Amino acid sequence: MKKTAFLVASLIGCLFFAQAQDNVSTEKPLIPVVTLSKDVNVKFGGFMRAEYYVDSKEMAGALDDLFGFFPEKPVYDKNGKDINNVVRHNFSTQATRFNALFTGPSVFNAKSSAFFEFDFTGGNSVNLRYRHAYGQLSWTKTDVLFGKSWNPLAAIHFPSVLGLHTAIPFRPFGRGDQVRVTYRLTDKISILGAALIQTEHRSTLDSTAFADVRANPIPDMHLQVFHKTDNLMLGLLSEYKITRPATFRKGDLGTFITNETVSSYAVGGIVDYKLNLFNAKASILYGQNLSELTMPGGYAVQTHDVATGHRTYTPSNAISSWINFTYGKKWIAGIFGGYHKNLGFSDNILDTTANGALFGRWQNIDHIYRASTSLTYKIERWVFGAEVDYNVATYGDVDYGKKGKIKNATETSNIRGVLSATFIF
Numbered sequence: 001m002k003k004t005a006f007l008v009a010s011l012i013g014c015l016f017f018a019q020a021q022d023n024v025s026t027e028k029p030l031i032p033v034v035t036l037s038k039d040v041n042v043k044f045g046g047f048m049r050a051e052y053y054v055d056s057k058e059m060a061g062a063l064d065d066l067f068g069f070f071p072e073k074p075v076y077d078k079n080g081k082d083i084n085n086v087v088r089h090n091f092s093t094q095a096t097r098f099n100a101l102f103t104g105p106s107v108f109n110a111k112s113s114a115f116f117e118f119d120f121t122g123g124n125s126v127n128l129r130y131r132h133a134y135g136q137l138s139w140t141k142t143d144v145l146f147g148k149s150w151n152p153l154a155a156i157h158f159p160s161v162l163g164l165h166t167a168i169p170f171r172p173f174g175r176g177d178q179v180r181v182t183y184r185l186t187d188k189i190s191i192l193g194a195a196l197i198q199t200e201h202r203s204t205l206d207s208t209a210f211a212d213v214r215a216n217p218i219p220d221m222h223l224q225v226f227h228k229t230d231n232l233m234l235g236l237l238s239e240y241k242i243t244r245p246a247t248f249r250k251g252d253l254g255t256f257i258t259n260e261t262v263s264s265y266a267v268g269g270i271v272d273y274k275l276n277l278f279n280a281k282a283s284i285l286y287g288q289n290l291s292e293l294t295m296p297g298g299y300a301v302q303t304h305d306v307a308t309g310h311r312t313y314t315p316s317n318a319i320s321s322w323i324n325f326t327y328g329k330k331w332i333a334g335i336f337g338g339y340h341k342n343l344g345f346s347d348n349i350l351d352t353t354a355n356g357a358l359f360g361r362w363q364n365i366d367h368i369y370r371a372s373t374s375l376t377y378k379i380e381r382w383v384f385g386a387e388v389d390y391n392v393a394t395y396g397d398v399d400y401g402k403k404g405k406i407k408n409a410t411e412t413s414n415i416r417g418v419l420s421a422t423f424i425f
Contacts, residue, residue: 030381030425039105046098046117047424051164054089057082057414060362060393062294063121066092067165069294070368070393071414094121095164099132110137110144131175145180151201151293152180152194152222153239156270159281159324161336162374162387163418169368170322170338171283172293174201176220190226195219203292204359206245206311215244217261233272240265243289243299245359251309262299262313264288282323288315288346291360295320296342296368298360300349300404316360316404317343332376340368344405351400358398366394366406381424389416 031044053068061068065088074082099117106112114135122129134147149155153172161167178196185191198213198220205211220241227234244261268285291298297316304311322338342365349358374387396409 036102041103043101043103044099045101045425047096047422048093049095049097049420049422050091050093051095051418051420052089052091053163053416053418054087055414055416056087057412058084058086058088059391059414059416061165063094063123064090064092066090066094066121067168068163068389068391068416069165069168070370070391071412073364073393073395074412094119094127096120097131107137110139112137141184143180143182145178145182148175148177148199149180150174151176151196151220152178152192152224153237153266153268153285153290154293156224156235156237156283157233157272157281159322159336160279160326160332160334160374161324161372162376162385162420163372163389163416167322167324167336167338167370169295169362170320170340170370172285172287172290172295174293175199176201178219180222188227188229190228192222192224192226194222196222198292201292201294203243203289204298204361205243206249206357206359210248211244211246213243215247217242217244231274233270235270237268237270237285238266239287241289245299245311245313249309249311251305251307253307256308256310258310260310260312262289262315264290264299264315266290277327277329279326280324282321284319284321286317286319288317289360290318291316296340296360296362296365298358298363300345300358300363302347302349304350313359314345314347314349316345316363319343328376330378332374332378334374334376336370336372336374338368338370342366342406344403347403349400349404358404363404364395364398364406366396366409368393383420383422383424385418385420385422387418389418391416 034042058072059065059068060070060072072084075084077083097119102114104112117132118128118130120127132149134145134149137144151174154174159167176196177199178194180194182190182192196219202213223238225236242261242263246258248255248257266287270283273280289299297318299313299315302312302314320340324336326332326334370389370391372389376385392411392413394409394411396406399405399407
């Protein structure tokens with residue numbers, strides 16, 4: 001903890017020193033637009049990001065906890081000491097990113113474009129991972145996007161936080177291949193509809209039998225409505241999906257095809273308000289079975305036929321919310337608060353010690369909350385930042401007789417400190 005406070009204070013001191021230097025902003029692209037042919041231009045962009053982070057305890061996260069979500073459940077040794085109560089730190093540049101936007105000729109009286117982006121979080125020897133790859137046709141009132149991009153639930157405005165967790169698990173995070181149509185009803189109101197196939201981020205399936213997310217009977221369906229003015233954006237969000245956990249199962253009498261599915265939905269809203277240098281954002285989401293979007297939950301076995309192996313399933317229920325305030329332009333101060341509550345499942349579920357199972361993630365957590373503060377400084381193409389997160393997760397036991405709600409819950413907490421430097425090009 002002393003180390004984290006020292007690093008944050010040191011960076012803030014360095015930033016005040018840097019503020020005394022000349023700060024000449026530029027709006028011209030660092031890499032000029034390149035003409036590939038008469039009708040095709042390309043604009044390159046991206047950033048280099050170097051980040052140091054330190055945690056007071058083991059974190060549940062991803063990419064060496066570069067994406068840090070909340071503290072791991074305590075695990076005690078013979079002396080009653082928490083094995084996960086250990087300070088961890090790392091320095092990483094994996095978030096460095098490169099992209100290209102191609103503009104092409106008119107097609108069907110629409111402007112055409114294509115976009116791709118990759119970073120270095122792939123985890124293999126090359127370490128590349130492609131994040132986005134899509135084409136778009138744009139008319140006066142309608143845009144049609146086809147390819148891999150943000151899941152529409154995750155595409156809503158991001159809170160202004162420094163950590164790469166982007167407020168996970170209080171907001172959805174995920175990408176998938178989709179067809180997305182945005183229609184501008186007026187200059188202030190737009191409607192978005194999308195059909196998405198789970199590709200990079202996928203639902204957990206029934207691993208006790210053959211399972212493939214491509215067997216889902218329909219794509220994930222999305223509908224959103226937005227109202228935007230110069231200072232205010234309001235959005236209504238919704239999703240409906242059907243998951244087929246398995247295509248066949250084995251029982252005492254042999255192997256049988258199963259068409260059993262689990263349906264789930266999500267509804268929510270977002271608000272984004274700006275006034276001069278002040279910006280306030282907030283969102284709330286009620287969702288079922290959103291584990292593929294890096295959120296707690298999933299589904300569970302409701303009934304199980306030992307003879308045929310046939311199972312029925314029920315989805316999880318949860319509510320997540322966050323609020324974020326920032327102020328400034330060159331120096332930006334921010335605070336963030338998030339809360340997630342596990343509401344159990346829609347029906348009673350089978351005990352995993354019998355022949356049931358839970359599918360998804362973090363289903364033994366009753367609630368999670370986070371409070372954080374950040375300071376960011378922008379100079380030329382550089383962005384320097386410092387952030388401190390206080391995270392709490394409440395672990396307990398799944399009560400199978402009460403729709404999987406959590407009992408005997410206890411809180412565990414940790415603090416994360418982040419320092420980052422980003423060069424944008």
